[in-house]
Amino acid sequence: MAQVSLKNIRKVYPNGYEAVVPTSFNIADGEFVVLVGPSGCGKSTLLRMIAGLEDITVGELSIGDRNVNHVDPADRDIAMVFQNYALYPHMTVRKNIGYGLKNRKTAASDIEAKVQDAAKMLNLTEFLDRKPSQLSGGQRQRVAMGRAVVRDPALFLFDEPLSNLDAKLRHQMRIEIKALQRRLGVTSIYVTHDQVEAMTMADRIIVLNTGRIEQIGTPTEIYHRPASTFVASFMGAPPMNLLNAESADGRVHLGGDMSVAASTADGPVIWGIRPEDIEIDPTGDIPFTVDIVEELGAHRLLHGQLNGQDLTIHVSKDVVVSAGPIRISINLDAVVLFNPETGLAL
Amino acid sequence: MKRAGFATRWLPILLLLPQLAIIAVFFYWPAAHAVQSSFYLEDPFGFGSSFVGFDNYTHLAGNSEYGRIAKFTLLFTVLVTFFSLALALLLAVKADNVIRGAKAYRTLLMWVYAVAPPVAGFIGLLMFNQSWGPLAELAKSIGWDFKLGVNFGDTATAMVLVSVWKQVPVNFIFFLSGLQSIPKSVREAALIDAKSSFRRFWDVTFPLLAPTGFFLLIINITYALFDTFGVVDVLVKGEPGNNPMTLVYKVYVDGFRGNDIGGSSAQSVILMVLVLALTVFQFRLVERRIHYT
Ligand SMILES: Nc1ncnc2c1ncn2[C@@H]1O[C@H](COP(=O)(O)OP(=O)(O)OP(=O)(O)O)[C@@H](O)[C@H]1O
Numbered sequence: 001m002a003q004v005s006l007k008n009i010r011k012v013y014p015n016g017y018e019a020v021v022p023t024s025f026n027i028a029d030g031e032f033v034v035l036v037g038p039s040g041c042g043k044s045t046l047l048r049m050i051a052g053l054e055d056i057t058v059g060e061l062s063i064g065d066r067n068v069n070h071v072d073p074a075d076r077d078i079a080m081v082f083q084n085y086a087l088y089p090h091m092t093v094r095k096n097i098g099y100g101l102k103n104r105k106t107a108a109s110d111i112e113a114k115v116q117d118a119a120k121m122l123n124l125t126e127f128l129d130r131k132p133s134q135l136s137g138g139q140r141q142r143v144a145m146g147r148a149v150v151r152d153p154a155l156f157l158f159d160e161p162l163s164n165l166d167a168k169l170r171h172q173m174r175i176e177i178k179a180l181q182r183r184l185g186v187t188s189i190y191v192t193h194d195q196v197e198a199m200t201m202a203d204r205i206i207v208l209n210t211g212r213i214e215q216i217g218t219p220t221e222i223y224h225r226p227a228s229t230f231v232a233s234f235m236g237a238p239p240m241n242l243l244n245a246e247s248a249d250g251r252v253h254l255g256g257d258m259s260v261a262a263s264t265a266d267g268p269v270i271w272g273i274r275p276e277d278i279e280i281d282p283t284g285d286i287p288f289t290v291d292i293v294e295e296l297g298a299h300r301l302l303h304g305q306l307n308g309q310d311l312t313i314h315v316s317k318d319v320v321v322s323a324g325p326i327r328i329s330i331n332l333d334a335v336v337l338f339n340p341e342t343g344l345a346l
Numbered sequence: 347m348k349r350a351g352f353a354t355r356w357l358p359i360l361l362l363l364p365q366l367a368i369i370a371v372f373f374y375w376p377a378a379h380a381v382q383s384s385f386y387l388e389d390p391f392g393f394g395s396s397f398v399g400f401d402n403y404t405h406l407a408g409n410s411e412y413g414r415i416a417k418f419t420l421l422f423t424v425l426v427t428f429f430s431l432a433l434a435l436l437l438a439v440k441a442d443n444v445i446r447g448a449k450a451y452r453t454l455l456m457w458v459y460a461v462a463p464p465v466a467g468f469i470g471l472l473m474f475n476q477s478w479g480p481l482a483e484l485a486k487s488i489g490w491d492f493k494l495g496v497n498f499g500d501t502a503t504a505m506v507l508v509s510v511w512k513q514v515p516v517n518f519i520f521f522l523s524g525l526q527s528i529p530k531s532v533r534e535a536a537l538i539d540a541k542s543s544f545r546r547f548w549d550v551t552f553p554l555l556a557p558t559g560f561f562l563l564i565i566n567i568t569y570a571l572f573d574t575f576g577v578v579d580v581l582v583k584g585e586p587g588n589n590p591m592t593l594v595y596k597v598y599v600d601g602f603r604g605n606d607i608g609g610s611s612a613q614s615v616i617l618m619v620l621v622l623a624l625t626v627f628q629f630r631l632v633e634r635r636i637h638y639t
C-alpha cells in the first residue's frame with residue numbers, strides 16, 4: 001500500500017501531440033481515485049504513464065516513497081486491469097492468475113494457495129482449468145481482477161475495466177470492485193468515461209479535459225460545486241442547467257423576483273442549477289412553460305424554457321405534470337455562478 | 347448466414363472447368379503417367395518398354411547412391427528449414443520492436459522473395475565465385491578455401507545458404523504479421539507480470555506464435571524438399587556426379603540425363619507420396635489450429 005504523487009507530469013507523444021499538460025496531484029494511501037473525462041482527454045495516457053507503459057516526457061512520479069520514473073513496469077509494484085482484460089489466451093485461468101507471482105520467484109505451493117484464495121474471492125474456483133476463450137465476458141473480467149489482486153500490489157490501476165460488460169453486470173461489478181478495494185485497502189486509480197461509475201465508486205474524482213485537470217474533489221463537491229461549466233455539464237445525467245444572465249449591483253436576477261448575490265463586476269454571468277434543485281411551486285415566483293415531459297419511471301424530467309433558455313427540471317414520480325405553463329421555485333443555495341469567458345466558477 | 351446459390355447446376359461446373367482442365371493437363375495426367383511408367387523399364391534408345399512390376403522400386407531400395415542422396419536431402423531440409431525459420435523469427439522480433447521501420451524493412455526483405463530460384467542460385471554462384479565472389483573472399487579471409495562446385499561440403503554450404511536466403515522473407519512476413527496480431531494489451535500485461543524480456547518471449551509471445559510456426563514448418567519443409575530445385579540446378583550444373591543433390595534433382599538427373607525414365611518415375615512417385623503425406627498432415631493441422639479469441 002502506498003501513496004502516489006505526480007509532480008508536473010507532462011506527456012508529449014512522438015508526433016508532437018501534447019496529451020497531458022503538466023499535471024500534479026497526490027493520492028493518499030488506500031484512496032480510490034477515479035479519473036474521468038470525455039474520450040481522448042488523456043485518461044489512459046496518464047494511467048499508462050503511472051504503469052510505466054508509456055514514457056513520462058517531463059515530471060516526477062513516485063509510488064510509495066520511491067521515484068519510479070525509470071523503474072520497469074514489473075518493478076513498480078502495481079497491477080493493472082485492462083479494458084479488454086488482456087488475458088493470456090494460451091494459459092488456463094490458474095496460470096493467468098499465477099503468472100505474475102511465478103515471475104516474482106514465489107514458491108509453487110504459495111502460488112497455488114494464493115490463486116485458490118483469489119479464485120474463491122472472485123467465484124472463479126470452478127473455472128481454474130479453463131482457457132479464457134471458454135469464459136463469458138464477466139468471467140474474463142473476474143480473471144483480470146484475480147490477476148491483479150493475487151499479487152497484493154501497492155497500487156491498482158484500472159483502465160475502463162467495465163466498459164465491455166452489459167449494464168446489469170456493470171452495475172454488479174462496480175459494487176464488487178469497490179467492496180474488494182475497501183477490503184484490501186489498496187490504493188487505486190480507476191479510469192472511466194462513465195460519470196455514474198465515477199460518482200459511485202470514487203473517494204475522490206479527478207475530472208480531465210483535453211489533457212488538463214478541471215477539478216479534483218469528492219463526488220459531492222464535484223456534483224454540487226463544479227469548478228467550471230465543463231464539469232457542470234459533464235457530470236450528472238441530465239447535466240446541470242446553465243443559463244446566461246446579467247449581474248447588476250452585486251446581484252444576479254434569475255427570473256420572477258428571485259436573485260442571488262454575486263461578488264462580481266456588473267456584466268454577463270452564467271448561472272447553473274441542478275435539475276433536482278428546482279421545484280414545482282404553485283405559489284412560486286417564476287413562470288415556466290413545460291414543453292416535453294420525459295417519463296423515466298422513478299422520476300420525470302420536464303424540459304422547457306425559462307427566459308427563452310433551455311431548462312430541465314427533475315421531479316419525483318408522484319408529481320403529475322403535463323405540458324403547459326406552471327410556476328417553479330429555485331433552491332437558491334444550490335445556484336452556482338460562472339464566468340462566461342473562462343467558464344470557471346466565481 | 348445467407349447462402350448464395352446458382353440458378354442452374356451447370357453454371358458452377360462451367361466456371362470450374364478451366365481450372366479443372368489446367369489441373370488435369372498439368373498435374374493428374376503427368377502424375378498418372380509417372381505412376382504408369384514407374385512399373386516399366388524404358389529402352390534407353392526409346393524402342394518400346396517392358397513391364398517390370400515393382401522392380402524400379404526395389405532397385406531404389408537397394409541403391410546406395412539413392413540412400414546417400416536421401417540422407418543428404420534430409421539433412422539439407424532440416425538445415426534449410428531450421429535456419430530460415432530461426433533467422434526469420436529473429437528478424438521479425440527485431441522489426442516488431444521498431445514498428446515504424448517495419449514497413450521499409452518488410453519491403454526490403456520482400457524483394458528477395460521476388461527473385462526466381464534459378465536467379466537466386468545464379469546470384470549465389472556469383473557471390474561464391476572462386477576468384478572474385480565476395481563471400482568466397484570472406485571465407486578465404488578466415489582461412490577457408492571455398493571451392494564451389496568442386497568440394498562437396500562447400501557446395502552443400504552454398505546450397506543451404508542460398509536456399510535459406512531465398513526463404514527468409516516469406517517466413518519473416520508471416521512471423522511479423524503473427525507478432526503484430528498479438529494484442530498490444532496482452533504484451534503490456536506481460537510487461538507488468540514479467541521483468542525479463544526473455545521470459546516474456548518464451549511464455550507469451552512464442553506460444554501465441556506457435557500456430558504460425560507450425561504452418562510455416564510445413565511450408566518450409568515442402569520448400570526445401572521441392573522448390574529448391576532451381577537453386578540446386580544452378581549451383582551444381584555441369585557436374586552433378588560429385589556434387590550434393592536433393593531427391594527432386596535426382597529425379598531430373600536420372601530421367602533426363604540418364605534416360606532412366608522408369609527409375610526416375612518411381613522416384614517421383616515416392617516424392618508424390620511424401621507430398622501427399624505432408625499435405626494431409628498440414629490440413630489436419632489447419633483444422634486443429636487453435637483459434638484464440
Ligand atoms: N501513440 C500516440 N501518438 C499520438 N497521439 C496519441 C497516442 N496515443 C494517444 N494519443 C492521443 O492522445 C490523446 C489522449 O489519448 P488517451 O488514450 O489518453 O485518451 P482517453 O482519455 O483514454 O480516451 P478514451 O476514453 O477514448 O480511452 C488522444 O487525443 C489521442 O489521440
Ligand SMILES: [Mg+2]
Binds near residue numbers: 043044045
Ligand atoms: Mg482510454
